[in-house]
């Protein structure tokens with residue numbers, strides 16, 4: 001068989017049934033091998049869309065997402081999605097066609113040094129010189145993408161390697177290496193347990209690593225048994241059982257007041273698969289100023305990177321959490337946290353007729369079938385989704401965290417629908433972000449994917465506008481989108497029905513119609529451009545210094 | 553004064569491994585003050601010595617280098633006598 005045929009066979013061997021991509025000259029042999037093969041290809045309308053669809057597929061399912069692109073512009077178009085996958089630790093394998101080795105390094109047509117370009121946006125990247133190495137390299141790519149801290153891996157395959165003949169022998173698949181277990185950390189575990197027992201105000205700070213380790217049952221058991229209050233990062237929303245009375249919500253720049261105040265008061269921070277990102281910590285030196293830190297993460301490079309740990313363990317959370325599960329007795333602290341949660345609960349009473357996005361999203365969230373996957377874009381609406389919608393699992397909340405990439409949402413919602421066809425896939429996007437990968441409406445149309453699209457339209461690049469209002473003296477430079485297209489007509493051009501609403505009394509019917517419609521649907525929701533996201537920890541401030549909404 | 557450190561790194565025998573080491577060194581805020589590279593006779597790998605300095609703790613660099621796929625072994629020599637002289 002040819003190298004190209006081997007690629008497709010190996011995908012099948014790795015259980016990859018769906019890939020996202022866009023063809024072109026240097027990857028034509030692979031597209032030829034794909035033709036009439038059992039691997040289903042979803043043609044996206046931009047390689048960035050294909051990359052984000054692979055991310056959505058991976059994040060919603062836990063499996064590795066795969067995308068294809070041709071050399072040169074195809075590969076350069078993938079870069080943003082690869083960076084997104086790197087910063088959010090998403091297992092993705094990107095396969096790019098490359099010019100033949102005979103012309104490599106000659107500035108050949110559509111030649112870009114993709115290996116060089118990919119260095120900073122991948123966990124690792126390979127350039128395959130010999131067809132004999134192709135199987136082992138692809139296999140290694142899948143292992144790497146999933147193992148340890150997951151991430152994107154790129155495999156650049158010159159056209160001559162795709163065309164060369166190779167024996168049909170497929171390599172034996174090795175298992176993903178298992179991380180160190182509890183037995184590797186006797187001293188650290190003893191110290192951690194001692195810290196837990198000494199602590200008067202312990203708090204769990206949970207990141208995306210917990211669910212990626214498959215450790216949510218152990219996490220929730222740990223929280224129940226210790227009675228420890230908890231907060232989560234954006235990526236970990238949905239990790240903690242929603243009935244846990246001491247779960248205080250998201251922390252950080254747009255976190256809940258309860259979460260931020262509790263973190264600032266705690267004396268022991270148990271950091272589980274999180275990385276002290278600046279959107280979480282605010283002023284780093286003033287973050288959790290009274291706390292000792294127990295840091296558990298699969299990536300040793302995260303330990304002591306931003307915050308020194310009193311005890312650290314790089315191993316399997318599924319084993320480490322049970323080994324740290326002890327009964328604790330801090331009723332005063334628990335009461336204090338419960339009181340914070342009660343005192344600073346969200347309020348949805350809002351005067352007037354116009355739609356208030358937080359209340360609208362809460363209503364949508366309550367109406368969604370169980371296991372709905374909600375994808376979103378970047379900006380104010382993204383923070384409202386995190387604040388006001390509820391998720392039963394982090395796999396049901398796809399949000400571009402580390403890179404904060406506008407244009408993420410629509411293709412991610414597509415990938416999510418492909419990976420979990422039986423679950424509903426809903427996109428909440430902003431009028432700015434939606435336009436960044438709007439071409440993917442064609443993908444929805446082509447594959448008749450019943451993705452529900454909610455466009456929260458404030459006719460602004462809202463989050464940037466909010467910062468201009470608060471920190472740049474109201475100088476609204478280039479954030480006005482009053483000339484937006486008619487989004488319902490735009491959807492109609494792709495055979496997607498839709499409806500537009502602007503008043504509260506229209507919300508219930510509109511939500512019901514959207515959810516009951518059997519196919520894709522676009523709900524255009526006009527909101528006021530003056531609405532902002534609160535609370536907000538201003539840049540450079542400590543997390544207790546949250547700004548709240550003031551009367552206009 | 554910033555203390556230079558010497559890292560001895562054994563990598564897979566792939567030119568791009570050197571690019572990765574240099575990229576990570578720069579990006580993580582370390583200045584490169586010297587470098588030697590030796591190919592292995594058996595072509596199984598390369599040994600690269602990097603002399604680096606920074607205001608930042610060295611562990612911030614070594615942690616990032618050690619997790620590169622290309623890096624097979626990494627040793628740190630805390631202070632490099634000839635560079636101090």
Ligand SMILES: Cc1ncc(C[n+]2csc(CCOP(=O)(O)OP(=O)(O)O)c2C)c(N)n1
Pocket residue numbers: 377378379380381382404405406407429430431432433434456458460461462463464
């Ligand atoms: C690709 C990209 N470019 C620019 C930004 C900077 N940015 C962050 S939020 C935002 C505004 C987003 O506007 P919209 O999608 O309408 O959402 P809103 O904030 O109004 O809810 C911008 C421009 C970004 N995050 N990503």
